[in-house]
Amino acid sequence: MKQKPFLICFVIICAALGSPAETCRYSSIEIDTGGSKMPLPVQSYRGVLKSVDELLCLYEKPQGLKLSLQTKGTDARYSFSGNEIASVALYEKYQSGKTAHPIYGQFILAHEYTHSIFTLNMMKASAAWGHWPNAELKANKLQNILNDLQDKAAQTTDPGQQALLKKQYAAVEKALRQVLYSLESINYVAAKAINEFYADLIPVVLTANPRAIYQALKVDHKDNFSDSSLVRDFSQTYGQQILSRWSLQVGKMMKNNELTGLRYTGLAPLRSFVWELIKGPVQNPANKSKIAIAIFQVLAQDYQSRFAQPMAAESLDVTNWNLQLAEKIHKKLLEK
């Protein structure tokens, strides 16, 4: 009962987005519930996808995307190579065994679906960013070739054939190592971090609730920066004390070469700075698209100018990155 207002809020906001221009582009999505009864009508999940489509009206939308919805669990992901989303309708809270209110399943779905739109459109908007989904595809392809070569080697006893397969295997393995090495770079992690930021932003913009994703994911344990839900709370204030705690955590990740941790943590302050900028305007449904598009454009331009060349992790000042992005977004939002 406590969470009911959010449900009402989401429905009202979806309706308040109004009738879209005729030129609006929509996705075509097949929803698979595995025959299970969902906590909310399947149509309401379609409504979530439609709200995101209409928020980013003219942006390219995925076609033939498969969405598999599970009743419970913690699995939620978007796969570019598979053109699919797996999402959970009732997010399972780990320690207590409780599940979250079904509205949060809709927020998680909006997050995953935003990844698909962000990926498609960012690939066009920034060549530097677009390199990465292709690198992931290449890594998958090379891994499949390695598996095939391994199967073939197991099936032959001919020494000449085995020697040839071994040589081919070594060449493909070397190519795969190079791609995987690039997928450990700060450039790749930064591309992931803006993708996560934007996928969190859209449910926040749609609901005008800065804690939408935080509340959806928050588990029982205490908030801290290693709890990935806190860093996704747009209402968290980054005063000097919190900012230095965050900065310590980020410094530790960089020093220990745990760059993947930056995926959610790297742009935590930006979430807060952006909420400060949009918390007034986002209450008016007429402003929501403008906000979402302006921020997309800044992220594309900033990534292209900052990360077009391979860079050493230590040369990225993550605090400045957050501050400069916030400044650019501020300026963009002031444009007519």
Ligand SMILES: [Zn+2]
């Ligand atoms: Zn995500």
